[in-house]
Amino acid sequence: SQKIEQNSEALNIQEGKTATLTCNYTNYSPAYLQWYRQDPGRGPVFLLLIRENEKEKRKERLKVTFDTTLKQSLFHITASQPADSATYLCALEPTSGTYKYIFGTGTRLKVLA
Amino acid sequence: ETGVTQTPRHLVMGMTNKKSLKCEQHLGHNAMYWYKQSAKKPLELMFVYNFKEQTENNSVPSRFSPECPNSSHLFLHLHTLQPEDSALYLCASSQDSSQGRGYTFGSGTRLTVV
Numbered sequence: 001s002q003k004i005e006q007n008s009e010a011l012n013i014q015e016g017k018t019a020t021l022t023c024n025y026t027n028y029s030p031a032y033l034q035w036y037r038q039d040p041g042r043g044p045v046f047l048l049l050i051r052e053n054e055k056e057k058r059k060e061r062l063k064v065t066f067d068t069t070l071k072q073s074l075f076h077i078t079a080s081q082p083a084d085s086a087t088y089l090c091a092l093e094p095t096s097g098t099y100k101y102i103f104g105t106g107t108r109l110k111v112l113a
Numbered sequence: 114e115t116g117v118t119q120t121p122r123h124l125v126m127g128m129t130n131k132k133s134l135k136c137e138q139h140l141g142h143n144a145m146y147w148y149k150q151s152a153k154k155p156l157e158l159m160f161v162y163n164f165k166e167q168t169e170n171n172s173v174p175s176r177f178s179p180e181c182p183n184s185s186h187l188f189l190h191l192h193t194l195q196p197e198d199s200a201l202y203l204c205a206s207s208q209d210s211s212q213g214r215g216y217t218f219g220s221g222t223r224l225t226v227v
Binding site: 004008034036041042043044045046047049089091100101102103104105106 | 117119148153154155156158161169201203205214215216217218219220221223
């Protein structure tokens with residue numbers, strides 16, 4: 001079956017360290033993959049998009065990689081801060097141009113001061 | 114303020130009630146979406162509107178009825194819901210997804226069916 005997997009276990013890291021979150025997918029060949037941040041009781045906020053022909057994308061302290069052979073994306077937050085604590089969702093568009101993104105369940109990150 | 118406004122923020126309704134959720138965006142986006150988010154489950158796509166035309170109805174029960182009168186407004190009409198329909202309902206908009214741009218989500222409506 002087609003699915004997106006994110007580590008459902010919460011990830012706790014110490015302030016200042018690099019957080020790495022994983023998104024694996026099966027039976028898709030997405031043209032785009034996105035990462036979102038969601039705080040409790042709020043809607044997701046778009047962070048980064050990476051295309052299938054891009055290996056890596058950076059934005060300030062954020063870095064996303066996309067390995068279409070492994071069917072995996074990694075999301076890194078460097079020099080993490082307690083304010084980075086949130087749930088991070090990955091999403092992909094199974095068929096380009098359909099206006100439909102499907103989401104993983106998200107990984108909850110807690111950065112400890 | 115994200116640019117997508119949803120009202121109400123919270124709603125408690127009985128199973129025999131009729132209510133509507135409202136979503137509004139003034140970002141100039143041409144696609145709007147309804148998603149359902151339940152605890153420990155991924156966001157579930159319910160409906161997609163592109164240029165006011167419904168392009169997706171993801172096997173959603175008929176007790177949920179969407180309406181998109183123009184490209185800036187989206188409604189979700191609710192009637193005879195079940196307790197398992199309690200969830201966070203999120204509206205989102207985007208500008209031409211084929212360009213691979215992100216969604217802008219509203220803050221959601223927390224729905225409780227009693």
